[in-house]
Amino acid sequence: MTMPHLPTSRQERKEADLERRVERIQRDHKFQRLRTRNSRRILAVISALLCVAIIPSFAQGGDIVGIAVTIAAWGSWWVLRISTRTVAELPERFLDERQRAVRNRAYFYAYLILGYTVSALLTIGLVVFVLVSENDAVTLTTTWVQALGLTMSLTLLCSLLPSMVVAWSEAGEQSIELGARG
Amino acid sequence: MGRRSKAEEPAVFSRLEEWRVARGLSRQELADAVTVHYQTIGYLERGEYSPSLALALHITSVLDVPLEELFSLQPFTKSRKGV
Numbered sequence: 001m002t003m004p005h006l007p008t009s010r011q012e013r014k015e016a017d018l019e020r021r022v023e024r025i026q027r028d029h030k031f032q033r034l035r036t037r038n039s040r041r042i043l044a045v046i047s048a049l050l051c052v053a054i055i056p057s058f059a060q061g062g063d064i065v066g067i068a069v070t071i072a073a074w075g076s077w078w079v080l081r082i083s084t085r086t087v088a089e090l091p092e093r094f095l096d097e098r099q100r101a102v103r104n105r106a107y108f109y110a111y112l113i114l115g116y117t118v119s120a121l122l123t124i125g126l127v128v129f130v131l132v133s134e135n136d137a138v139t140l141t142t143t144w145v146q147a148l149g150l151t152m153s154l155t156l157l158c159s160l161l162p163s164m165v166v167a168w169s170e171a172g173e174q175s176i177e178l179g180a181r182g
Numbered sequence: 183m184g185r186r187s188k189a190e191e192p193a194v195f196s197r198l199e200e201w202r203v204a205r206g207l208s209r210q211e212l213a214d215a216v217t218v219h220y221q222t223i224g225y226l227e228r229g230e231y232s233p234s235l236a237l238a239l240h241i242t243s244v245l246d247v248p249l250e251e252l253f254s255l256q257p258f259t260k261s262r263k264g265v
Binding site: 026096098099101 | 217218219221222225231233234237
């Protein structure tokens with residue numbers, strides 16, 4: 001009879017613990033009501049609203065309100081993770097091929113949404129600053145050009161980055177003739 | 183439910199559910215045997231996900247069914263035989 005391998009090092013124990021937690025959430029049936037399409041979409045909207053609400057809650061409501069909204073946002077993230085079985089966050093080795101496809105698609109859309117939102121916000125912020133600022137230290141004569149430059153730079157970077165990653169990571173293509181032997 | 187449009191039709195048609203039930207396996211048991219999540223088996227059975235060649239071959243070997251009996255690019259017309 002062979003003895004089961006028990007984790008000895010700290011790294012092995014950490015890995016074994018992660019595997020147990022993944023197994024638990026992947027096989028969980030307790031929270032199926034959170035896993036319908038409607039529930040997931042409602043949770044996604046609530047999480048988004050809470051994340052956005054953090055900024056005005058600190059600015060307008062003070063520290064206590066701000067911290068409360070931040071904790072609520074963390075809570076919504078936790079529920080969202082249960083709802084999606086943490087597919088978006090797990091290492092690749094814990095996901096099957098369909099889950100990997102789901103995660104890759106999620107990161108694709110998340111990248112587009114985040115990239116263009118940040119670009120738009122920065123551009124709007126700069127334009128608003130130019131319009132309302134009375135700060136003489138800023139050189140206003142070139143600011144519109146700077147705003148245009150910032151917009152073009154960030155937008156192009158968002159568009160180019162995926163192709164840059166593919167260009168960096170993909171192997172070179174073979175010549176079409178190389179496929180034929182003899 | 184109305185008829186699905188051409189764009190919504192599955193790329194790969196499947197008789198996985200029929201064969202799985204015929205072999206007396208639950209979704210969880212089949213999923214464990216081919217090391218995927220049980221939801222993935224459901225997606226495959228509904229034609230909402232097309233498996234990789236490796237996964238398709240793995241499933242055929244677990245169910246002991248020829249590949250063309252389980253998956254097809256054309257809709258299945260005849261009922262299966264030899265179950």
